[in-house]
Amino acid sequence: MAIAMRMVSINPAFLQEIKEDHHELRQLMHHTSAMLDRSGPEEIEYKRLVEMFSKLRDQLAMHFSLEEAYGYYEDAISIAPHLCRRAERLQGQHFELFGELCRLAEMSEQLLYHEQPKTLLGGLAGDYRRFQVRFREHESQERDLILEAMNDDIGTGD
Numbered sequence: 001m002a003i004a005m006r007m008v009s010i011n012p013a014f015l016q017e018i019k020e021d022h023h024e025l026r027q028l029m030h031h032t033s034a035m036l037d038r039s040g041p042e043e044i045e046y047k048r049l050v051e052m053f054s055k056l057r058d059q060l061a062m063h064f065s066l067e068e069a070y071g072y073y074e075d076a077i078s079i080a081p082h083l084c085r086r087a088e089r090l091q092g093q094h095f096e097l098f099g100e101l102c103r104l105a106e107m108s109e110q111l112l113y114h115e116q117p118k119t120l121l122g123g124l125a126g127d128y129r130r131f132q133v134r135f136r137e138h139e140s141q142e143r144d145l146i147l148e149a150m151n152d153d154i155g156t157g158d
């Protein structure tokens with residue numbers, strides 16, 4: 001009996017293009033971070049912050065959807081199983097990272113109704129910083145994978 005193993009693989013050229021094109025996501029991340037870090041609690045417009053998190057959630061959903069639609073694919077045969085294992089792990093991180101950003105967006109909405117929003121704000125800023133670190137690590141590991149997949153293609157003459 002033959003068993004076909006489906007392996008997650010990447011299309012490095014498409015994945016790289018998606019990363020290069022997603023300026024809006026990078027800008028939103030930067031502006032959200034700047035708003036949380038530079039302003040004192042009295043200066044923050046909570047409504048604006050909620051809007052930023054909402055836009056960020058939409059942009060991240062689009063970013064991951066594009067990556068999964070065009071950058072990742074499943075194949076029955078793989079020439080580079082070591083790259084497939086990493087691709088599978090990185091693809092799995094999309095779900096975790098998106099879930100975390102949804103939680104932060106909901107937390108920002110609570111600022112509007114909370115009696116003491118300042119106490120929530122500190123927690124939100126800290127959690128957002130940790131989210132950014134994880135997201136950057138994810139992006140950096142995907143970039144490394146893109147380069148290695150491209151080198152593999154060149155090396156094998158495909």
Ligand SMILES: [Fe+2]
Nearest residue numbers: 067094138142
């Ligand atoms: Fe990704």
